[in-house]
Amino acid sequence: MKKLRMGMVGGGQGAFIGAVHRMAAFLDGNIELVCGAFSSDAERSRQSGAALNVDEHRCYASYEDMFKKEASLPADQRMEFVAIVTPNYLHFPVAKMAIEQGFHVLSDKPATFDLNEALALQALIEQHNTLYGLTHTYNGYPMIKQAKHLVAEGELGNIVKVVVEYSQGWLASKDDEESKQASWRLDPKKSGISCCMGDIGVHAANLAEYVSALTIDELCADLTSTVSDRLLDDDGTVLLRFSNGAKGVLLSSQIAVGEENNLRLRIYGDKKSLEWWQMEPNTLWLKSANKPTQMLRAGIGDMCEQAQNALRVPAGHPEGYLEAFANVYQNFARQIHAFQLGEDATNETHDVPGIKEAVRGMAFIENTVRASQSETKWHKLSLTSAE
Template sequence: MKKVRMGMVGGGQNAFIGGVHRIAAFIDGEIELVCGAFSSNEARSKASGLSLYLPENRCYDSYDEMFKSEALLPKAQRMEFVVIVTPNYLHFPIAKAAIEHGFHVLSDKPATLNLSEAVALESLIKKHNCLYGLTHTYNGYPLVKQAKHIIEQGDLGNIVKVVVEYSQGWLASKDDEKSKQASWRLDPEKSGVSCCMGDIGVHAANLAEYVSGLHITDVCADLTSTVAGRSLDDDGTVMLKLSNGAKGVLLASQISLGDENNLKLRIYGDKKSIEWSQLDPNTLWLKSNRQATLQIRAGVGDMCPEAQRAMRTPAGHPEGYLEAFANIYQNFIAQIRAHHKGEKSDNATFDVPGIEEAVRGMAFIENVVIASQSNLKWHPFTLEIKPKFPEKN
């Protein structure tokens, strides 16, 4: 057994998410960072790689140079997969180039700039037999996996309502736009047709579908640019219809002053309900009208195998965002190892969000933007590519 060799595009010096990815990748000791193109600025890319103790000849000026050079290296030396941690508009061209050179891809979400690119990416993955993972981090929490298991076991009965909310306050004022993280997210050329829904609403939608086991079938949306002068949404409410006939509500906001990273999920059945919060990730509540409310704590009692594998410490030792991120990496590495052996290596088997979730995520973003710009109440959730979006009212 050898470490799996990773390359990185983006995530250079002072890039928050790049550091998070590297910490998560290294937690289980199964991954080695061997190369990178860390910035579009050649000097910054080189300096970033050297600061990570990479040899100078594997600190590349561009991702094109990296893929071409790495592909020429002996198989035992070249990177095996690349992680993409750039603004949205670069996700597709980088993933496309990597796959065409034979490298597996793990990408930040959303997968692409638009649905058309996500569909094209799906075709490329099938054509080149490469693996693709998407870092929907919140799926990695042990008690999220336990909640999914509880629902699969039928403990909640028939699901009748899903409520998911993701609120932040970091874009609540005009002054908040000065940071690099904010500026590209509010730029349609770099972020796509949505800021809030593309950045965090898509996480909430994915979490609701992942845990409930249901698909969104229809949406009714109201997106808002709360701060004057913004061309993209910073707040939104989406009503949902789900594949079993249940209803749902999705709230996403980046102007909720004082909120940090407040992601909550509540799923109601006709027997019981569950509640989970990312601010208290080691606790899952199981409720009913006829029995005492049950508090399920990570590491206490029997857990499903997926939840058990996602836990690293005994009860009472909090695990959080970094460990959840690491669980995505851990599962993706297991998927790569199986792929190398010629064994079954589909995303569902290894519990890795993949191209199906990528396409549905981009479809969610575009569907809710279109629904918000319409006076009609309900809009079917479709994977159909829209050639043109209506003008904003």
């Protein structure tokens, strides 16, 4: 594939996730960074771009300026897609203008500030001839793709229970709020109505739906602000009912002392069950009632096409978070190339989380918060805003 030209909004000096996005984008050598509005501070944006060897004339003071000037460049020079790596409240306005100017969008999650914006974004995408992807990174792991394949092939039988957990401990104390990453996530004006569920709970929900191929239809939630004076949740437990009648549990916490990024998925069928743990991402456990437990390892034996395509190194060499993240970028790049060639460029064909997942993610966040505030036990997961 020819190299695709990428722009970036956010991700300047001092930002965490912007550097991760760039490493993921560059890993396969088919994407180059040509421009950016790396900060709302013009000088910081310029300095950030200079440190990344971006042409000084294409280090912009604002995303509005970037989109207008990039759109005026010749087609073989302008950026082809933009990566959005800002706090949540900027996701929608940046994506909206990019799409209106004809640029493809790959956005950090959650897609927008609230569900209304996600629905507006969905309508906008339907009106314009552009692509939209969402970085649900954990879908990119090879053994997650293998797990999805096993479920689809009926290896587990009928799915009866799903348990997914995402626990961290980085916000366990009041002192942890001092960092830049914590401050905006705990600010309702920048993060939205949820911290924990909006930041990592939505990843867990997406992973459960992605692998099981089921949708969460109903939920019962208990969210907590554990640390005093916090305005948003930092811990939560959600009971789930899936589209086929299966039951589930989703645990999400940012105050679990000692936990790093403990993302774990267990899916139980009436024939077999599987378990995957991000701390050992190259291993997938397949369990039976009356046969020895199988340990499936990345790159060894027969693996499905999507899992095989997600591998980069020989078996026995660890692949982790950056490679999984890079798989999202790699698949989105392939999707853009297919689009440019007039071929099938749907998100489903290229295994890229898109606007459907964006809307479902925002619906999960808002429905979970509302359910936690209600005395009613079970709530239908509504894809329309309560406002």
